[in-house]
Amino acid sequence: MLSTPPVVLRFPFQGRWTAENSPANRVPSHGTYLLGTTFAIDFIAVDERGRSAKHGWRSVLATEPPELFAGFGAPILAPASGTVVAAVDGELDHEARRSQLALIPYALSQARRVREGVRAIAGNHVVIALQPAGPFVLIAHLQRGSVSVAVGSVVMVGENIGSCGNSGNSTQPHVHVQVTDSTAWPTARGGPIVFERPQVNGGNWLPRNGEAFTAA
Template sequence: MDLAYPFAGRWLVRNSPADRVPSHGTALFATSYAIDFVPVDATGGTAPLTPGSLVRPEPPGRFPGFGRPVLAPAEGVVVAAHDAEPDHMAYRGLPSIGYALTQRRRAAAGWVALAGNHVLIESRGVVVALCHLRHGTVEVRPGQRVLAGDRLGRCGNSGNSTEPHVHVQALDSHDIEHAAAVPLTFGGRLPRNGEIVTAHTP
């Protein structure tokens, strides 16, 4: 399915299916073709790495993309919207190792524990999920029709996330546990890991 980028500005590509499938190392919850976008500043960086970053968790507000608008990547109808999960600390360096060890527990807890605050949009028979939104910022509700570029919420650090970013995936059903993954492109192409993409508001 071809989408518009669900944001404006500069974002770093991570876990792209252009480099491996399944992109996140698992097919659980139809994530085989999922992709992550990390908001960066004008220099292409996230929060400056300090000695403290390597040994303790950091507030998500330190990161330049925390709170950036997340936009609808296609016209469609909202089929789910969840906004009850807190934003947690970000983890780099040694703290990221400890956080990774708890991932199995989150996976066992189900989709919401992994996705955090999220919106599902059904468009042309495909369901697009946008995940890890900031608590208290989701602006849409199930049944609402959206156009590409409409604001859905803001970039956060909820769910299975080590730093503020947006996780995007497509599925053939909104029954997440039984859905199959659908490949994605953005403007006709799939960016690779490490690429910085720049998008403008539609």
């Protein structure tokens, strides 16, 4: 898939968001080719001041309830039309970790999550097959109990599929999007993606790290 044209997706949310770990800045975007994440991108909802959540003593010294974050519970929409081939719910939403102190034990447990497989990494997630043989779009880190589609469901672009959560390999509520050539995750290869640009400018677009934008 590395030589194929980018898959054009629609942003899977509305409102104000910021891009992180964008392949517009580097490839592989998450520092690894593992689990087809080569061209994956993350999105964090922010308020009018560009904050994912207000800062306080917990953001400096401890963990934080995910409910404090702008994105937690935000509706997540299908970024493309297709057939649902995986729908996982029931994984816990973790406490958020913006504190460097709280991130230390989390970093030390990263290898264990990788060994445990896709549920430990993606948390609650949905995979949409754009065609029977792919490509496949993964939308990850959804809120527990929010997944509203099932395997075999045919979804249309813009249809609600769940809510933003903090499940899986996630340090604060956000949405992870990637495209792969397979759902055999140990050998899946990631493919490039672009998004329909907000109507004010038209065309397709891939936001860079830290770039904030409003999705209609």
